[in-house]
Amino acid sequence: MVTEAGVFAVVMTGVFFSAILYVAFGQITVRKLRKNPATKNELGMEFVSGWDILNVAQALAMPIFLIHKLKNSKLSFLYANTELLRKHTNKFDRLLAFLFYWLLTSSGLFLAGWALLDVTGVLG
Numbered sequence: 001m002v003t004e005a006g007v008f009a010v011v012m013t014g015v016f017f018s019a020i021l022y023v024a025f026g027q028i029t030v031r032k033l034r035k036n037p038a039t040k041n042e043l044g045m046e047f048v049s050g051w052d053i054l055n056v057a058q059a060l061a062m063p064i065f066l067i068h069k070l071k072n073s074k075l076s077f078l079y080a081n082t083e084l085l086r087k088h089t090n091k092f093d094r095l096l097a098f099l100f101y102w103l104l105t106s107s108g109l110f111l112a113g114w115a116l117l118d119v120t121g122v123l124g
Contacts (some may be wrong), residue, residue, distance in 0.1 A: 004123070005089070008114075011110050011111060011114070014103055014106065014107040014110075015107045015108075016109070017103060018100060018103040018104040018107055021099055021100035021103065021104075022053060022095065022100060023052060023112070024083055024096065024100075025056075025057060025096050025097060025100045026050065026053045027088060028093070028096065029056065029093040029096060029097065030043070030052060030053050030056050032088075033056060033085065033088060034052075036088060038084065038088065039081075039084055039085060039088050042058055042080060042081035042084050043055055043080050043085075044056070044059070044078060044079050044080035044081075045078045045079075046076060052080070054079075054101075054104075055079060055080040056080050056085060056097065057097040057100050057104075058079070058080070058101055059079060059080035059081070059082040059085050059097075059103040060082070060085060060086070060089060060093065060094045060097035060098070060101075061094075061097045061098040061100075061102060062101075063100035064082075067079075067080070067082045
């Protein structure tokens with residue numbers, strides 16, 4: 001039987017590696033895109049410093065059919081320009097974005113779900 005501490009350790013390991021990938025992705029890929037005049041203003045809305053790293057990772061990691069749905073919504077100005085970013089990135093950049101974005105998203109959703117189950121008394 002898996003203990004709660006073991007599951008928590010695995011999830012926190014995912015959070016730790018997503019933090020490392022956040023820095024690596026920002027330094028390797030997003031820095032290159034910020035310096036490029038063609039992509040500089042196409043990185044999406046930046047609410048706080050560094051939010052464009054999440055926008056770029058989301059644009060490169062999400063499936064194309066979801067990107068098209070988001071592109072046709074009223075909130076499309078919030079998201080990065082996927083087509084342009086794909087032209088200016090290589091396969092390694094896209095792989096790094098995929099790993100970072102989905103590790104961050106799955107770890108965050110798992111922790112939020114765990115907190116909800118703990119508060120409602122299901123775990124415990």
